[in-house]
Amino acid sequence: MPKSLISIHDFSKEEILHILSVAREMEATGSSKLLDGKVVACLFFEPSTRTRLSFETAANRLGARVIGFSDVANTSISKGESLKDTIKMVSNYVDIIVMRHPLEGAARYASEVCDIPVVNAGDGANQHPSQTLLDLYTILETQGRLENVTINMVGDLKYGRTVHSLLQAMSHFNPEFIFTAPEELKLPQEYKHFLDSRGIPYRETSSLQEHLGDCDILYMTRVQQERFSDPMEYEKVKDVYRLEAAMLNGVRDNLKILHPLPRVGEIADDVDDTPYAYFYKQAENGMYVRMAIIAYLLGYK
Ligand code: CP
Numbered sequence: 001m002p003k004s005l006i007s008i009h010d011f012s013k014e015e016i017l018h019i020l021s022v023a024r025e026m027e028a029t030g031s032s033k034l035l036d037g038k039v040v041a042c043l044f045f046e047p048s049t050r051t052r053l054s055f056e057t058a059a060n061r062l063g064a065r066v067i068g069f070s071d072v073a074n075t076s077i078s079k080g081e082s083l084k085d086t087i088k089m090v091s092n093y094v095d096i097i098v099m100r101h102p103l104e105g106a107a108r109y110a111s112e113v114c115d116i117p118v119v120n121a122g123d124g125a126n127q128h129p130s131q132t133l134l135d136l137y138t139i140l141e142t143q144g145r146l147e148n149v150t151i152n153m154v155g156d157l158k159y160g161r162t163v164h165s166l167l168q169a170m171s172h173f174n175p176e177f178i179f180t181a182p183e184e185l186k187l188p189q190e191y192k193h194f195l196d197s198r199g200i201p202y203r204e205t206s207s208l209q210e211h212l213g214d215c216d217i218l219y220m221t222r223v224q225q226e227r228f229s230d231p232m233e234y235e236k237v238k239d240v241y242r243l244e245a246a247m248l249n250g251v252r253d254n255l256k257i258l259h260p261l262p263r264v265g266e267i268a269d270d271v272d273d274t275p276y277a278y279f280y281k282q283a284e285n286g287m288y289v290r291m292a293i294i295a296y297l298l299g300y301k
Helices: 013-029 051-062 083-093 106-113 130-143 162-173 189-197 229-237 269-273 279-297
Strands: 038-042 065-069 096-101 118-123 149-153 175-178 202-205 219-222 256-258
Touching: 013 130, 013 189, 013 279, 038 051, 038 083, 051 065, 051 096, 051 130, 051 279, 083 096, 083 106, 083 219, 083 229, 096 106, 096 175, 096 279, 106 279, 130 162, 130 219, 130 256, 130 279, 162 202, 229 279, 256 279
Parallel strands: 038 065, 038 096, 096 118, 149 175, 149 219, 175 202, 219 256
Antiparallel strands: none
């Protein structure tokens, strides 16, 4: 079975560092014909702007062609075709599949029913490993290191898959965490067990202001409306945090504010004009990192 990227655990520390190094080269060199003749499928069963378009741009910049869909209503899934049959069909046409699906485990399942690499572009509240690699790339770019970084993760730590993937990846690099969330959106116990088992320190708070001055990376997240089964529960927490420029007095000089995006009010526009905002460059970095991921999984070492 070819190597896929479904969970961040599918890549060793050495592979993660290799991807970051190649992504740096991709950023420096721009476009190439490395994947001339290859075809990449982008199958998005859930909405996306950055992930889909940056994967497609990454494939195009490497000389590959792209097929796929961003709305299942225009596919035979709307007639009742199974995920298994959809993946088996598409895998006959292309060299690699990038997929996003609302069900946790869907990407792993897809990788088990076909013979080509699969990249998980987000499966429910579970994992978003390509986002994690671009987050690592951005942390390295802004801090000059991955080791000994203090990350304050803010917002929806319960359903935020980017949070779950990132804390697992950072476990290679001796991090310290601050988890800022309301009671309803606290980090699930399984991830705290994971950190405990590796001796990684963390503090929890519900106050956004409390630890703004104690971190190198402020990782803001959106409350994931689409994961709530009860709309009233979402209404209770949707506006829980709003970071404004005036709140950043006294933060560390090296602080950078990251966000996987989209943002829906948790970062005020006036933060964009501070030297701490870095989320637009973070999103751009996704393109270089996804060029490196596609090339690696297609065997270009
Ligand atoms: N960060 C991220 O996954 O954004 P999209 O949902 O727009 O792809």
